[in-house]
Amino acid sequence: MPVQPFCQTASQGVPAAVSGLVITATSDPSDRAAIDAALAAAGCFEVGPWQENRLPVALEAADERASREWFEWLCGLPGVVKVDLAFVAWDD
Amino acid sequence: MSGGNSMTVGRRQFLKLSALAAASSLAAQLGQAAPVVPSVELPTIPDVHWNKAPCRFCGTGCHVQVGVKDGRVVAIAGDRQAEVNKGLLCVKGYHVGLALYGKDRLTTPLLRKDGKLTPISWDEAIDVIAQRIQSAPNRFAMYGSGQWTIPEGYAAQKFMKGGLANNQIDPNARLCMSSAVTGFLSSYGVDEPASCFDDLDACDVVITWGNNPAEMHPVLFSRLIDRRLRGDKVMLIDISTRRTRTSQQADHYLPMLPQGDLAIANCIAHQLVYGEKFDREFVEKHCNFRGDTEPLTLNGQAITFEQYREFLKDYSPEKVAPLSGLSVEQLQMLGKLFADRQLKITSLWCMGMNQHTRGTAINNLVHSIHLLSGHWGKPGDGPTSLTGQPSACGTVREVGTLCNALPGGRLVENAEHRAHAEDWWNLPAGRINPQPGYHTVLMWEKFCTPSDQGGDIDTIWVQVTNPGQSLPNLHRLFNAKKGLENKFLIVSDVYPTATTELADLILPSAMWVEKNGIYGNSERRTQQWFKQVDPPGEARDDCWQTIAVAHRLMKLGHAGMQDKDGRFLFHQADEADQEIPIWNWDHYYDVNVDERLYNEYRQFSRMKHKDLAPYAVLAEARGMRWPVVEKDDGSWHETRWRFVEGSDPYVQSGQGVQFYHSVTKDDRALIWFRPYSPPPEVPDSDYPFWLDTGRVLEHWHTGTLTMRIAPLQKAMPSAYVEINAEDAKRLAIRNGDQVRLETRRGSLELPAWIDGRGISPVGAVYVPFFDERLLINQLTLDAHDPFSKQPDYKKCAVRVTKVGVKPASNGKS
Numbered sequence: 001m002p003v004q005p006f007c008q009t010a011s012q013g014v015p016a017a018v019s020g021l022v023i024t025a026t027s028d029p030s031d032r033a034a035i036d037a038a039l040a041a042a043g044c045f046e047v048g049p050w051q052e053n054r055l056p057v058a059l060e061a062a063d064e065r066a067s068r069e070w071f072e073w074l075c076g077l078p079g080v081v082k083v084d085l086a087f088v089a090w091d092d
Numbered sequence: 093m094s095g096g097n098s099m100t101v102g103r104r105q106f107l108k109l110s111a112l113a114a115a116s117s118l119a120a121q122l123g124q125a126a127p128v129v130p131s132v133e134l135p136t137i138p139d140v141h142w143n144k145a146p147c148r149f150c151g152t153g154c155h156v157q158v159g160v161k162d163g164r165v166v167a168i169a170g171d172r173q174a175e176v177n178k179g180l181l182c183v184k185g186y187h188v189g190l191a192l193y194g195k196d197r198l199t200t201p202l203l204r205k206d207g208k209l210t211p212i213s214w215d216e217a218i219d220v221i222a223q224r225i226q227s228a229p230n231r232f233a234m235y236g237s238g239q240w241t242i243p244e245g246y247a248a249q250k251f252m253k254g255g256l257a258n259n260q261i262d263p264n265a266r267l268c269m270s271s272a273v274t275g276f277l278s279s280y281g282v283d284e285p286a287s288c289f290d291d292l293d294a295c296d297v298v299i300t301w302g303n304n305p306a307e308m309h310p311v312l313f314s315r316l317i318d319r320r321l322r323g324d325k326v327m328l329i330d331i332s333t334r335r336t337r338t339s340q341q342a343d344h345y346l347p348m349l350p351q352g353d354l355a356i357a358n359c360i361a362h363q364l365v366y367g368e369k370f371d372r373e374f375v376e377k378h379c380n381f382r383g384d385t386e387p388l389t390l391n392g393q394a395i396t397f398e399q400y401r402e403f404l405k406d407y408s409p410e411k412v413a414p415l416s417g418l419s420v421e422q423l424q425m426l427g428k429l430f431a432d433r434q435l436k437i438t439s440l441w442c443m444g445m446n447q448h449t450r451g452t453a454i455n456n457l458v459h460s461i462h463l464l465s466g467h468w469g470k471p472g473d474g475p476t477s478l479t480g481q482p483s484a485c486g487t488v489r490e491v492g493t494l495c496n497a498l499p500g501g502r503l504v505e506n507a508e509h510r511a512h513a514e515d516w517w518n519l520p521a522g523r524i525n526p527q528p529g530y531h532t533v534l535m536w537e538k539f540c541t542p543s544d545q546g547g548d549i550d551t552i553w554v555q556v557t558n559p560g561q562s563l564p565n566l567h568r569l570f571n572a573k574k575g576l577e578n579k580f581l582i583v584s585d586v587y588p589t590a591t592t593e594l595a596d597l598i599l600p601s602a603m604w605v606e607k608n609g610i611y612g613n614s615e616r617r618t619q620q621w622f623k624q625v626d627p628p629g630e631a632r633d634d635c636w637q638t639i640a641v642a643h644r645l646m647k648l649g650h651a652g653m654q655d656k657d658g659r660f661l662f663h664q665a666d667e668a669d670q671e672i673p674i675w676n677w678d679h680y681y682d683v684n685v686d687e688r689l690y691n692e693y694r695q696f697s698r699m700k701h702k703d704l705a706p707y708a709v710l711a712e713a714r715g716m717r718w719p720v721v722e723k724d725d726g727s728w729h730e731t732r733w734r735f736v737e738g739s740d741p742y743v744q745s746g747q748g749v750q751f752y753h754s755v756t757k758d759d760r761a762l763i764w765f766r767p768y769s770p771p772p773e774v775p776d777s778d779y780p781f782w783l784d785t786g787r788v789l790e791h792w793h794t795g796t797l798t799m800r801i802a803p804l805q806k807a808m809p810s811a812y813v814e815i816n817a818e819d820a821k822r823l824a825i826r827n828g829d830q831v832r833l834e835t836r837r838g839s840l841e842l843p844a845w846i847d848g849r850g851i852s853p854v855g856a857v858y859v860p861f862f863d864e865r866l867l868i869n870q871l872t873l874d875a876h877d878p879f880s881k882q883p884d885y886k887k888c889a890v891r892v893t894k895v896g897v898k899p900a901s902n903g904k905s
Contacts, residue, residue: 018107018108018110018111019111019186020110020111020112020113020114020115020118021115022115022118022119022122024122024321046108046109046111046112048112048115048116048119049116051116051119051120053321054119054122055119056112056115056116056118056119057112057115058108058109058111058112058115059111060107060108067803068803068806068807081321082314082317082321084118084122084180084314085170085180085181085183085186086111086114086115086117086118086119086169086170086179087110087111087114087115087167087168087169087170088167088168088169088186088187089107089110089111089137089159089166089167089168
């Protein structure tokens with residue numbers, strides 16, 4: 001079975017102001033560690049605990065463009081299989 | 093990339109915690125095989141109130157939770173109690189709330205005076221329409237859509253057929269799923285899928301027939317992908333004329349020639365029959381065979397199995413390979429899959445099979461191979477058609493807002509059906525016109541023809557759709573209206589569109605959660621929501637607009653706007669039996685008009701065993717799939733698989749499967765032979781490429797809403813022509829170069845995207861239709877299926893010429 005990221009929102013705009021996302025990773029533990037490290041270095045993600053190979057995160061970005069870029073970046077991380085949106089809120 | 097602090101830290105922090113909580117809940121849910129939870133706490137944000145609604149966009153029917161603060165929608169969350177989406181939404185769904193807040197919302201009625209659109213009052217607008225209709229009621233038509241709510245469509249239907257005795261009403265769904273309708277009718281005797289989305293959770297094999305759910309129905313596609321991620325083996329086979337995001341995930345991508353689907357389906361049947369691999373027991377018990385008549389008729393004629401076998405003779409893999417574009421091995425693989433009765437096979441299709449000059453035929457054939465092989469009626473095992481609009485099923489197919497239909501799957505040509513409707517609408521006998529009106533293509537052709545040259549439709553009222561962009565062959569079917577005398581176009585919409593460009597009167601409409609509503613999705617699921625915010629300015633409900641015009645016509649003396657007791661066609665009374673003046677906007681919400689109309693309509697739903705749930709039950713549910721019947725304990729039972737014992741309450745005990753509306757009146761479905769025929773227009777030396785059109789993930793239909801949602805617009809800002817790298821090289825076209833497309837109907841210049849989102853094969857190009865600045869439907873073909881009257885947007889001949897190079901970054905070419 002091909003393992004390509006199915007980021008239905010990949011390369012598109014995503015969250016406006018604040019968004020909740022679920023990252024689905026491969027089952028390889030080293031991939032998860034690399035994803036943890038990348039998110040920590042990025043500095044704009046609030047990260048929840050891993051649930052098997054799924055990681056809930058909150059993303060806060062300056063504007064829609066930045067949100068989109070961060071989303072694309074997430075989808076392109078090694079070991080990321082899929083990114084789902086769970087919540088979107090935007091400025092009043 | 094950078095983080096930001098444009099909002100107050102306190103609120104941002106709160107939103108972040110809410111977002112993380114929502115993501116954590118969803119992460120837990122995604123890991124479960126049956127992840128619908130009975131109750132869920134929503135993100136707690138100060139002063140934000142949450143309520144449910146189905147998404148405004150496609151036919152999947154996802155439920156969202158809408159967060160409202162101070163009269164504005166400020167947040168959206170996936171609804172985890174919804175069986176359809178189980179908390180997930182696609183990128184369009186998450187931004188659906190922003191569709192309300194485009195800067196150019198229409199907020200006041202506008203009448204074209206001396207060529208200029210001029211604000212007028214609602215009273216004047218209603219008067220203009222009523223006078224126009226009163227002057228020539230039989231030259232008036234209504235053009236609606238699968239985005240009409242059920243009460244809106246029902247009101248329009250009753251107004252036209254019951255009030256005006258005029259069947260000139262048709263919806264844009266004619267352009268997207270009418271071939272599915274005729275396919276179901278001629279296979280099972282009754283419309284709409286027997287299967288449901290639960291099949292996606294149970295199938296072993298999914299075959300997408302010219303279908304790209306990864307972009308068009310992404311939440312359904314996610315269900316498949318999630319199963320794979322949980323370790324389930326689900327084989328995905330994509331039969332398509334171009335590589336798409338669905339192809340990327342497929343185990344087998346089968347590149348098909350345009351119109352090759354007919355030959356492929358017959359080839360599968362050939363292998364089942366000649367290899368003695370069909371399900372003889374299922375066929376003998378539940379099926380009859382059917383073939384074409386001359387001239388063609390929807391229900392054809394009975395044929396024997398031996399005749400069927402003979403018809404299939406020429407569809408061996410070896411003979412079908414050159415017709416279909418598939419290899420002999422690929423065709424044999426499909427034959428073997430259908431011959432394996434241990435597998436559960438789900439077929440999915442949408443526009444690829446429906447927008448087809450042989451749309452009815454290919455729908456029949458896909459049903460037929462499932463019936464023939466016995467891959468029918470078990471969870472995960474059956475044919476499932478998808479729709480593109482949120483209520484194409486609910487409003488068009490069930491309410492029957494088609495030129496030949498009455499509510500509840502009834503027909504205007506049938507005297508008994510008309511009598512029923514007249515009785516329930518309390519109309520004098522003989523009120524309903526037995527002559528079907530014009531289907532969409534013919535309606536617009538008549539409108540765009542001078543009145544003295546046979547153009548006998550002079551006024552069209554368009555609600556909730558954008559034909560100026562979505563009709564095929566736009567120059568002939570829409571743009572030709574320009575300059576014609578005595579043609580008057582009325583458009584009810586929320587934003588300016590390609591259609592309002594030619595409108596003589598524009599009415600500002602409320603949309604989605606600015607009004608009450610009910611939709612019916614692709615799997616027979618009826619979904620209700622309540623109004624949550626006010627519409628802007630003077631925008632008002634489409635349903636009110638129809639009722640207000642009906643009442644004004646009554647005041648002008650139109651007898652049809654009264655029932656046989658002299659009461660208003662849309663009479664509503666309070667508990668003291670005093671009339672509620674719902675035609676007056678100030679009183680429209682004195683009563684829940686949606687609920688009243690739904691209750692009236694609901695009785696029709698029982699005529700074809702499509703029983704709908706009570707309004708109050710729907711108000712508590714995330715939709716229910718009909719037939720919905722009351723059980724002895726007072727609870728309401730929905731139906732997942734129609735015609736299947738144990739699921740469908742109308743199947744008699746001991747029958748197993750019972751096609752109780754069958755064409756042949758013997759509870760049997762029809763296995764059809766429909767021959768392959770070539771497409772109506774094929775590439776030649778003048779127009780050497782194939783042109784295919786369709787949609788993209790970010791934009792919904794004509795982009796009227798999604799192009800006003802900044803994240804979606806920025807992600808996919810304009811249309812493009814997708815071209816194969818080999819063709820691009822041969823024509824010296826680079827990414828971004830300007831390319832002219834020309835067909836026999838028109839021409840258009842667009843930027844090239846070489847092997848972009850999808851990959852068109854050599855000799856073919858693809859253009860999405862969402863961009864109102866680049867109207868690809870000026871080029872498309874209006875040739876249509878003989879039964880469904882649905883045009884083919886998927887294949888015509890086009891010339892491709894490079895006309896300019898992409899501007900360099902310094903602005904110099």
